[in-house]
Amino acid sequence: DQQVKQNSPSLSVQEGRISILNCDYTNSMFDYFLWYKKYPAEGPTFLISISSIKDKNEDGRFTVFLNKSAKHLSLHIVPSQPGDSAVYFCAASANDYKLSFGAGTTVTVRA
Amino acid sequence: NAGVTQTPKFRVLKTGQSMTLLCAQDMNHEYMYWYRQDPGMGLRLIHYSVGEGTTAKGEVPDGYNVSRLKKQNFLLGLESAAPSQTSVYFCASSLDWQETQYFGPGTRLLVL
Numbered sequence: 610d611q612q613v614k615q616n617s618p619s620l621s622v623q624e625g626r627i628s629i630l631n632c633d634y635t636n637s638m639f640d641y642f643l644w645y646k647k648y649p650a651e652g653p654t655f656l657i658s659i660s661s662i663k664d665k666n667e668d669g670r671f672t673v674f675l676n677k678s679a680k681h682l683s684l685h686i687v688p689s690q691p692g693d694s695a696v697y698f699c700a701a702s703a704n705d706y707k708l709s710f711g712a713g714t715t716v717t718v719r720a
Numbered sequence: 721n722a723g724v725t726q727t728p729k730f731r732v733l734k735t736g737q738s739m740t741l742l743c744a745q746d747m748n749h750e751y752m753y754w755y756r757q758d759p760g761m762g763l764r765l766i767h768y769s770v771g772e773g774t775t776a777k778g779e780v781p782d783g784y785n786v787s788r789l790k791k792q793n794f795l796l797g798l799e800s801a802a803p804s805q806t807s808v809y810f811c812a813s814s815l816d817w818q819e820t821q822y823f824g825p826g827t828r829l830l831v832l
Contacts, residue, residue: 611761611762613762615762618760641818643820645823650825650826651825651826652724652810652812652823652824652825652826653763653810653823654823655820655821655822658820698762698763700762700763705817706751706753706768706770706814706817706818707765707768707778707779708763708765708821709762710755710762710763710764711762712760712761712762713762
């Protein structure tokens with residue numbers, strides 16, 4: 610049973626607009642959340658993370674929001690650029706080294 | 721600094737054959753991991769290692785074995801391949817358990 614769910618398999622957005630990716634989790638023990646980005650034929654690369662003691666973390670164009678009561682997090686990319694076209698994985702851990710991943714959301718940025 | 725490398729990049733096996741996937745990292749990381757990625761599913765942890773000479777089972781360990789004889793290498797073995805093991809395999813490493821995991825480029829395995 611998947612503990613981390615990304616219910617939107619794909620997202621298409623125009624260049625310059627905001628991309629919003631969503632992720633839900635079921636395990637209340639998760640206390641650290643990450644987003645990874647993956648290009649075809651490459652391994653995932655770390656993008657941004659957030660600890661459960663925070664509700665927002667920002668890094669340049671990328672912001673992650675955490676709503677613990679709803680067990681929901683989101684990734685905002687503003688503005689979206691063509692190089693952002695990739696698969697984005699949400700992941701979570703419960704104070705250990707084992708990551709649980711979502712199935713991924715494929716983002717396509719249109720020119 | 722190559723990071724995490726995986727060998728081979730692609731392999732086709734017949735059911736029942738065996739093979740070993742090699743993962744190497746040059747970052748002096750203690751922790752290493754093997755994941756598999758299947759369509760519609762996230763990466764799932766097969767086995768992991770918290771240091772040289774140690775291994776432990778992850779979420780989906782059946783049909784796989786691993787060894788960590790050297791700190792920089794983590795080997796994943798399939799003793800008798802099955803079509804259900806057709807997947808993309810990713811190796812990752814991290815300095816410590818709280819640190820970011822760095823992934824290799826993946827190995828595509830097709831079992832006929």
